[in-house]
Amino acid sequence: MKRLLSAMLGVSLATSAVAQEKGTFEEYVAGLKEEARQQGISEQILTEAFKGVEYKPRAVTADRNQPEKKLTLDEYIPRAVPDWKVKQAKELHKKHYAELKRIGDEYGVQPRFIVALWGVESNFGRFTGNYRVIDALSTLAYEGRREAFFRKEALAALQILQQGHIAPDEMKGSWAGAMGQSQFMPSSFLNFAADGNGDGKKDIWDSEADVFASTANYLAQSGWDDKYTWGRQVKVPHGISPDLQGREAEKGKYLKEWSQLGVTRYDGRPLPQLDEDVKAWLIMPDDENGRVYLVYNNYNVLMKWNRSYYFALAVSHLADRIAMD
Template sequence: MKKLLLAALSLTLASPVFAQDKDFDQYVESLKEQALQQGISESIVTQAFADVNYKPRAVKADRNQPEKKLTLDEYIPRAVPEWKVKQAKELYKKHQAELTRIGEEYGVQPRFIVALWGVESNFGKFTGNYSVVDALSTMAYDGRREAFFRKELMSALTILDQGHIKVDDMKGSWAGAMGQCQFMPSSFINFAADGNGDGKKDIWNTKADVFASTANYLSQSGWNDAYTWGRQVKLPANFDMNIEGRVEGKQKSLAEWSKLGVTRFDGRPLPKLDNDIEAWLTAPDQADGRVFLVYNNYNVLMKWNRSYYFALAVSHLADRIVFD
């Protein structure tokens, strides 16, 4: 028994000190120490944490995310209502010259840049009003995903240290997603771009930077502007749904899908391409819901947000911008 007690005590002493074992002010001191150790300037650390506050609303938002699963037919009209389609078309025309320039530079069709802008933040209207430092410090302290949020906080401090935004202006969602394209700080570090050549990457206020950052994310993630995202299709009776799924090994060429009886949604044959493209069959609501053949560009949208519904909402809006 004594050996067991000693072993248990040893394990306890060796265990890390969890965020919840400290009060918030003590925890913030550990964040400051980490930031300084990682090379963030002392002045930025002092400014960033000068008025840091614990935000219980952020924790509540994280724990109370919707449990009800909408069908795709319920979700699309909510994510892409008619008024948003109208605004998207107007903004596409208004910024067409700039979008075309950026689209050509990064190899991304401008309609997808606008569609992501619209679905993510309603074209910059809803970007979140939390201090990003407050939100990330709170979420790290909460402890459920401490390592993830500590890493994002260090990235946010790096952005401040690089001078892209001032502390008071660094606003975002309860989870720390920032600006009009709702980048997490690590995504900003990896993909944010200076679209207007002023030396800063301002995804909060500068539309050229928002467009360029969005395009750069897609481009670096494998986007190919020679193709679209995919298409809704129709299946023949008694189709084998075991071959459905967006996983490696289940992709087939359009010619192969055609041989299996898959057609466009209106019943016409699938396109015949000189260089056939691989596609995956996906049915987010199972076979009795909408069914799609998706290309690698759709996989890229899934890297941005791992929701099938999100990627389909963006794709739907992008199509309606130019094809309606």
């Protein structure tokens, strides 16, 4: 309780400083609306979007407070991908397979990765956030720690409303403004959202087909190649140089080169011999004593979605579990 009060007090003091510099929240919103007008947002959309707009202190608190304890992958993976989630993922993969296959073929993305992202991001659409997106983004822009980022996202959210994909009072998301079942930020929506059911809208809130198509489109445009998987957990020889690990382009090596360095599959078998050899990168998200992986470019694409090794490994792990009998 003390820590929470202290955090809330810190937010309150910081907000007071921001208010002195920028004026009131209402004045900031007025400036945001004026910028939106200049970008072609209609008065009707502005009126509806900002009706009853509120400053959300809890969004600021969430933005500033990061978890204090860092879990290891051995602790994190079972929490992020518990057996019950694997079971649901397999059931939903089977239930929606015809639609997933159609969309996967169109965009060149394996259906299991679409379902895995759906599951890790929003628990298959169950946890999408209940903040009004305009409230959250206006608050975080005004707060100022990442003003340019959140102001740009607020303006992007207004563009989505202008395009008619969702009604202003239905545009809900996380405290950070991540929206819908795929948890797209508004700028990602504008760049990657897709109409999966052909109704002329891109509805990542309530249309599973649009969620699947939007996810697949994001991956496809970011460099996904469905001829390959994401990578694999491996074993490395004792004393392997830590300088070999990392996702920098120059650190990628062909599988035969990793084999020559003594890297094997996790069970000790040799790495796969592919007709068309591919580059892989060695990563040790914890350290050389934790889990070690060789990852392909598809893993790098998952890192574009969320710049967290742990997130990308959770998605990859769930996709592999879906593929298992």
